[in-house]
Each structure stands twice: as C-alpha cells, then as structure tokens.
Amino acid sequence: xxxxxxxxxxxxxxxxxxxxxxxxxxxxxxxxxxxxxxxxxxxxxxxxxxxxxxxxxxxxxxxxxxxxxxxxxxxxxxxxxxxxxxxxxxxxxxxxxxxxxxxxxxxxxxxxxxxxxxxxxxxxxxxxxxxxxxxxxxxxxxxxxxxxxxxxxxxxxxxxxxxxxxxxxxxxxxxxxxxxxxxxxxxxxxxxxxxxxxxxxxxxxxxxxxxxxxxxxxxxxxxxxxxxxxxxxxxxxxxxxxxxxxxxxxxxxxxxxxxxxxxxxxxxxxxxxxxxxxxxxxxxxxxxxxxxxxxxxxxxxxxxxxxxxxxxxxxxxxxxxxxxxxxxxxxxxxxxxxxxxxxxxxxxxxxxxxxxxxxxxxxxxxxxxxxxxxxxxxxxxxxxxxxxxxxxxxxxxxxxxxxxxxxxxxxxxxxxx
Amino acid sequence: xxxxxxxxxxxxxxxxxxxxxxxxxxxxxxxxxxxxxxxxxxxxxxxxxxxxxxxx
Numbered sequence: 001x002x003x004x005x006x007x008x009x010x011x012x013x014x015x016x017x018x019x020x021x022x023x024x025x026x027x028x029x030x031x032x033x034x035x036x037x038x039x040x041x042x043x044x045x046x047x048x049x050x051x052x053x054x055x056x057x058x059x060x061x062x063x064x065x066x067x068x069x070x071x072x073x074x075x076x077x078x079x080x081x082x083x084x085x086x087x088x089x090x091x092x093x094x095x096x097x098x099x100x101x102x103x104x105x106x107x108x109x110x111x112x113x114x115x116x117x118x119x120x121x122x123x124x125x126x127x128x129x130x131x132x133x134x135x136x137x138x139x140x141x142x143x144x145x146x147x148x149x150x151x152x153x154x155x156x157x158x159x160x161x162x163x164x165x166x167x168x169x170x171x172x173x174x175x176x177x178x179x180x181x182x183x184x185x186x187x188x189x190x191x192x193x194x195x196x197x198x199x200x201x202x203x204x205x206x207x208x209x210x211x212x213x214x215x216x217x218x219x220x221x222x223x224x225x226x227x228x229x230x231x232x233x234x235x236x237x238x239x240x241x242x243x244x245x246x247x248x249x250x251x252x253x254x255x256x257x258x259x260x261x262x263x264x265x266x267x268x269x270x271x272x273x274x275x276x277x278x279x280x281x282x283x284x285x286x287x288x289x290x291x292x293x294x295x296x297x298x299x300x301x302x303x304x305x306x307x308x309x310x311x312x313x314x315x316x317x318x319x320x321x322x323x324x325x326x327x328x329x330x331x332x333x334x335x336x337x338x339x340x341x342x343x344x345x346x347x348x349x350x351x352x353x354x355x356x357x358x359x360x361x362x363x364x365x366x367x368x369x370x371x372x373x374x375x376x377x378x379x380x381x382x383x384x385x386x387x388x389x390x391x392x393x394x395x396x397x398x399x400x401x402x403x404x405x406x407x408x409x410x411x412x413x414x415x416x417x
Numbered sequence: 418x419x420x421x422x423x424x425x426x427x428x429x430x431x432x433x434x435x436x437x438x439x440x441x442x443x444x445x446x447x448x449x450x451x452x453x454x455x456x457x458x459x460x461x462x463x464x465x466x467x468x469x470x471x472x473x
Contacts, residue, residue: 088436088451109436110455112462131433131455136462152421154432156462176429180462206429208464234428235464255427 001061004034006046013074014055034060036081036101042068042090053078053096062104065090075115080104085129086111105129113139117157120144122166128153136180143168150175150203158182160205161190162197165222172203176232179207179215185241189215189231192243195222204230204250209238209258216243218267223247225269225289225307233258233275242266242283250291253278265304274298281321287312287329295319303341305329305352313357314339326352326377333363333382340386341365344372349395356381362401379405422452428463431456 006013007029008020019029026045034040040060042051044067053074062082065072071091078094081102086092092111100106101121107129114135119126124146134141134157141157145166148155150173158181162168170177179188189205191197194217207213215231217223228247233240235255242263249270253260257277264282269289274280276296285293286304294315303320305312306327313332318324318339325345330353333339344367346352354377356363366386376395384390384404392398392407420435433455437443443451 107436110433110458112458129434130436131431131459133459133462136465152432153434154430154459156459174430175432178429178463182465208428210464232429 001037001039002031003041004031004038004060005041005043006049006051008049008051009047010049011051012055013051013053013058034058036079037061039064039082041065042070042072044069046070053094061102083107083129085109100124100126106132108132116140116142118142118144119146119148121146125149127151128155132156134158136182138181138183138186141177143170147171150177150201154178156180159186159188159190163190163193165193165195167196169197170199170201170229172199172201174202176203176206179205179213180210181213182211183213184211184238185214187214187216189217191217191229192220193222194218194224194227194247197222197227199227199229202230204232206232206234207236207240208234209236209240209256212239212241214241214243216246218247219243219245223267225249228267228269228289230270247288249289251285264301274300284322293318305331308350314363326354326374328352330355332357333365335361335363335381338364338366338385341367341372343367343370343388344374344390346374346377349376351376351378351395351397353378354380354382360401362403420448422455424452424456426456426460426463428460431459433459 005022005025007022021031036059039062042065048069050071053076058078063084065087068090073093075096077097079099083104085107086109088109095115097116099118103124105127112133127149128151131154136158139158143162147169149171156178181188228249230250231248232252233256237257239259241261247267252273253275256275259279260283264284265286267288268285270291273294274296280298284302288307290310292313299319302322304325307329310329314334317337320341322342323345324341327347332355335356335358362381362383364383367388368386371389373391375393378397380399381401390405392405398407423432
C-alpha cells in the first residue's frame with residue numbers, strides 16, 4: 001500500500017505509468033499505476049491539468065482531490081476500496097461508473113456525478129460526507145451489497161436500485177433519497193426484489209413528478225411491514241406507475257396532480273395520504289400495518305385491510321369505487337362524514353372490527369346497491385346506508401350504536417357492561 | 418472546517434456541507450453565496466423547470 005500523487009500533466013490514467021505518478025506531492029514521477037491498495041491524490045501540485053480515465057478500468061483504495069484545480073474526466077469505470085473526496089476548485093466531468101467496494105466516505109464538494117455510483121461489498125458501509133447529486137437523465141445509484149449511511153445529507157439521483165438478495169441497508173436518518181430521473185417511463189426506484197433489505201430512520205424516497213416514471217419495492221418478493229420504505233411524491237403532474245404488489249410504509253402525495261397507474265394492490269405498512277389534485281382511481285391500497293388514510297376527497301379503486309392487530313384510521317371520508325375487502329384488523333371510519341364503497345366484503349373467520357373514529361358517535365358507510373354480507377365482523381357506532389342491504393352474518397357481533405345493519409345471527413348483540 | 422446547512426423546499430429538505438480551510442478568508446456573504454449556489458444546482462436537478470429565484 002502506498003500513496004500515488006498525480007504529476008502527469010494532461011494525460012490518461014492508464015496502464016502506461018510513464019512519469020504520471022509520484023510517491024509524494026509534486027514529486028518525481030515514474031511510479032507504478034495505482035492499484036486497489038493505493039491512496040491516490042490529485043492536489044495543488046498536480047496543476048490545472050486534465051486526467052482522463054479513458055482506456056482501462058482504474059483502481060485505487062481512495063481518491064483525494066483536495067486542493068486540485070484541474071479536471072478529472074473519462075468514461076471508464078473507477079473501482080475504489082475506500083473514500084472519494086472532490087474539491088470545490090476542480091472540474092469533475094467524469095462520466096464513468098464509480099464502483100465502491102470498500103468502506104469509505106463520498107464527499108462531492110457540490111460536484112454532480114454524471115456516471116453511476118455503485119456500492120458493492122458485503123459488510124461495507126459507504127457514508128456521505130456531504131450532499132451527493134447524480135445526474136437526472138437515467139444516472140443510477142446502485143446499492144448492490146452493503147450499507148449506505150446518508151449521515152445527515154441529501155442523496156439525489158436519477159434512479160436508485162437495490163434489486164437483488166444480498167444484504168443491503170440504508171441509514172436514512174431524517175434525510176431523503178431524491179429521485180430525479182427525467183427519462184419517460186423508466187423506473188426511478190428499482191427494488192423489485194427486497195429480500196435482505198433493511199433501513200433505519202424517518203426519511204425515505206422522494207420524487208417530484210417531472211416525467212412519467214415507475215417505482216417498485218418488493219413487488220417480486222421480500223417486501224414486508226418491516227422493510228417497506230417511505231415514498232413521498234411532492235409535486236409535478238406526470239403519471240406515476242406503482243408496480244403491482246409493491247410495499248411502502250408511508251405513501252404520501254403532496255402537491256402532485258399526477259395520475260397513479262397500475263397500483264393494484266400496493267401494500268401500505270403505515271400512512272396513505274392523497275393529494276387534492278391527484279387521480280387515484282387505479283390505486284388499490286392494501287393496508288398491512290397500522291396507519292392513517294387521508295383521502296382529501298379523492299377516490300380509490302379498491303381498499304383492503306389485512307394485518308393482524310392493525311388499526312386503520314380514516315382522517316376523512318373514504319370513497320372506494322370498488323370493493324372494500326376486510327380480512328384482518330380494525331377499521332375506524334371518520335365520524336360525521338359519509339364514506340362510500342362499491343361493495344363491502346369480509347374475508348376469513350378471524351374477527352374484524354368496524355368502528356368510528358369517535359367512540360359513541362356514528363360513522364356512516366354508504367353503498368348504493370346490492371348486498372353487503374359481512375361475517376366475523378364486530379360492529380360499533382356504524383350507520384350503514386345508501387340503498388344496499390347491509391347484512392352482518394355468521395360470527396358477527398353488535399357492540400351497539402349501529403343502524404342499518406341486519407344482524408342475522410341470534411344473540412349477535414353484546415351489551416357493553 | 419465543516420459548515421453544515423439545510424434548506425427546506427417544497428420538494429424536500431436539502432442538506433449539504435461546505436468544507437473550508439480553518440484559516441479561510443471567505444466572508445459570511447461569500448459563504449452564504451456558496452450555500453445558495455449548492456441549493457440552486459440541487460433545485461435544477463429536482464425540478465429542471467423551476468425558476469431558481471422562485472421562493473420555495
């Protein structure tokens with residue numbers, strides 16, 4: 001392991017060592033080209049020159065450009081076993097792939113990475129030393145294996161991928177990974193396989209809908225209530241396609257007028273908030289964890305509740321054009337407003353609970369036609385109306401303050417004494 | 418020295434850091450200008466259509 005200082009003037013970082021590399025800053029050249037065991041330095045003594053990674057894959061343990069006023073360019077992959085430090089005074093036009101295979105820190109000094117960045121090392125941790133921004137036109141941050149620690153900084157990338165079964169983790173803290181891809185109908189969040197993926201913190205993924213895009217998390221496996229990430233859509237009007245069977249903890253739309261496509265179902269492990277200007281008529285959320293749904297007068301295509309011991313709270317009126325399917329858990333409809341469903345369906349023989357958000361005050365649920373035949377449903381403070389026949393059959397329990405329900409099983413009423 | 422800074426925008430929070438020599442001679446105005454440049458560059462990435470001078 002040694003230090004390698006660039007003293008090669010404007011030239012290529014390649015296999016011809018020549019006089020390009022020195023052991024000390026501004027020292028005599030002629031040293032061997034850096035290997036993955038060498039710390040590489042571009043500094044003030046390197047001069048205002050251009051080093052181009054252009055012909056063969058470059059390797060280094062770390063890359064430190066502190067004080068460098070020249071340009072690092074090129075299109076060929078750079079493998080680093082440690083940290084990369086850029087400087088404000090340099091030009092970073094490099095568009096090759098940066099592949100990090102060892103524990104280290106990325107300090108970008110405000111420079112945009114227009115090539116991909118990969119983290120690929122079992123057990124390694126890559127930490128941000130400042131905000132990191134990758135290009136918006138399809139440039140990819142790929143967490144293939146290892147851990148990513150945002151360390152209080154914003155990571156901005158066209159696309160983010162972590163789509164395999166290796167152990168991967170993200171320490172978000174309170175920060176976000178902002179997805180900025182401008183390509184139309186590409187996938188800006190590529191985590192279809194979420195096996196062995198974990199995360200910590202309160203942050204998540206953020207997208208401003210500047211172009212139509214896809215997102216996927218756990219859609220082909222590995223998604224769960226424990227690893228579903230947060231996704232916030234903070235603006236824009238382009239179509240968002242959520243790959244079927246994806247998982248998200250808090251799925252929050254704010255300020256977006258986007259149409260959401262193909263989200264049937266999307267598993268929700270936390271809160272779901274719809275934006276007043278958006279269109280969600282293709283969205284079928286299946287609540288798998290406790291949370292609050294805020295509809296903001298928007299309609300959903302269908303709605304499911306399926307989680308042992310979970311409670312889903314409606315912050316306002318719920319409007320479901322299709323079926324509300326109730327399998328496990330508790331649903332608290334907002335009192336004082338009318339929630340509307342296309343049909344009300346229960347599934348399984350485990351007791352489910354339909355309540356009002358305010359105990360003792362009825363919440364109204366309406367269905368214009370047909371028969372809604374519930375089973376194994378404990379009902380309290382519910383006004384069922386709209387024209388449909390509301391039947392509470394086998395296994396159902398009347399906990400009181402209900403109207404409109406027909407309890408078909410003798411002895412279904414249980415007084416609360 | 419490290420100078421941490423954060424801006425809250427309608428798209429997301431942006432958090433970054435400046436690294437300066439301990440004996441740097443930048444004025445507060447110049448440092449604030451550096452922060453604003455970082456923010457403007459980030460906003461251009463998040464929303465290419467945005468007017469950098471728009472209040473966010």
